[in-house]
Amino acid sequence: MRAVELDAVRVVYRSGWSIRALVRGDPASTSRVALDGLSLVVGPGESVGLTGPNGAGKTTVLRVLAGLVVPVAGAARVAGVDVAAEPTRVAARVGFVSVDDRSFFHRLSVWENLRFFAAMYGIGPEDADRRLRRLGALGVDGLLSAPFRVLSAGQRARVALARGLLHDPSVLLLDEVTRSMDEASRAGVWGLLEGFCGAGGAIVVASHDPLDLQRVSRAITLVDGRLA
């Protein structure tokens, strides 16, 4: 079975409704094509790197697969399950890792954050602790009691990766995750990710970094929402 499949996916971002626009009688005044009929298949055990200029659609691919954006045409499937039709079922199989550190609760500790998000997957504190110990290569153990707000950018990225892996996903979506990491951290992370693929997991990573793209099994360049 294919781990990830995009079938002629078209995504159009619209400005959305606003009270002002509705009053003017122009509810969707602007739009931009983010993905233009993109097709992509990723098999189990494979890691695919998405690269390309800003606005090429790399992050949008990840957001479609995470169920945050629904295509206006085409279909996205994870392990054969349609993302738009069954986002909750797909969410249990996907780990979405973004370096947006606003996605954590800054006033809580790292452990409290991870425990909160583990609970969203129905994982209790003891089970979360056990799963976290399996992710030792990320070096998150020593950060658990620290408030999230005091972490460096690289440490936050490692915590984000731990969050994305806690529920044992079969597909990992990484958005520029290694951007702020030092050499040692990056090597540790890629060691872990290669182990993930070795166990049958699939990875789609959006990155500009040639060092990341050297580690993936296949790199794809996107331009204007299409394969280059």
Add this chain to the structure above:
Amino acid sequence: MLGRAVSPGAVLDAWGGDWFAFVVVGLAVQEPLYAALTEGAARLREARLVGTLEAVLVTPISPTRMVVLSTVTPVLGGVARGALVLGVGSAALGVRLDPAGLPLALVTLVVALVASLALGLLGASFTLVFKRGDPVSSLLHVASALLGGVLYPVDVLPESIRGVAEVIPLTHALGAARAALLPGAAVDGTVALARLVGLTLVLVPVAWWVFRRAAARARAEGSLGFY
């Protein structure tokens, strides 16, 4: 209007004739219902503003469940404040309550909370689609406070707007709770409860459908987590 309600006239006789007790029960019931009405949209907006919404929505938690679950703590706080109002009113301010009516009052509260959560989902739908603060819940709260009979019986309202009070869940929740708790109340609480149940049965599927449509629209625009 308020004067008519405060004066021990025929309007209050149906509720036992004690305006202070009437108000105490009104405020106690209003507290948790207000939390259920407003907190879902408020928490959704807050999660969008601080940036945690997307991180939650990529988990198997549906947006509907997220909004409803986020109201649990505020609603429990509202229940505690309502109980405090009743407790202080009863123990220190001489309000007489009928303990035998407590089971019916609790059933009424549970049904009314479900109805208020449904109305809160409508407010959250507005926040999802328009990416703005939620005026829907605020308007509903003002309408409920003015027309729902918290401070005075709805019978004192002008005939022309009394019909509006009939479609506000708080009106029937207060009717059933007061009929159960106020000694000497000559109103049949089960009728008010039946009307509340009827309203709830209409509101829940409508609010659920509207919120799902709003979430689908936000997903289609790619704006689910943005503000």
